[in-house]
Amino acid sequence: MFGRKKEAPEAPVDQLPVERPVGKGAPTPRRSSQEAARKRPLVPDDRKAARAASRDAQRAERLKTRQALDTGDERYLPLRDKGPARRYIRDLVDARWNLGEFLMVAALVFVILSFVQNIQVQAIVLNAFWILILAVVLDCFLLRRSLKSKLTAKFGEPARGDLWYGVTRGLQLRRLRLPKPLVKRGQYPA
16 A cells, blocks of 8 residues: 555557547636636525516426326325335225224214214214224224235335334325325235
């Protein structure tokens, strides 16, 4: 490393480097002129136009994201939905029937039936609702276990948040899920 330089072996005449012309054809620009060319004002001259352009750019970005949520285009999806593992989770959850989908509908029915003045009906509805909640918790546990085993087999150890992402997706109504489901029920991913 710090020793004497070793002599490089001589290359044959036909492999010698070709001589290039000297110089680059133009003088190096002065530093001050390069800095002046890069200068931009911190505040634009026309703030109203700059604000309008910024709003238009943000609107276009939101539109791209919204279309990606409808079509599943990976490039413009929000960060929480990107990646092959998240795509696999979405397809797996969307392919199965989840009890959590019906929890909100059952809660609405529970609220309506709780206005009935009959104590026996209210007791039956309350007990049925608690049974549904326990069934949803069990279904979420089974979904999490299934996701963990399938993700481990396909992608290795699941990333932080992957299992929770799948469980929360399973609790949403199928029509309201974003990104939209791209598979039909029973059409499990490979």
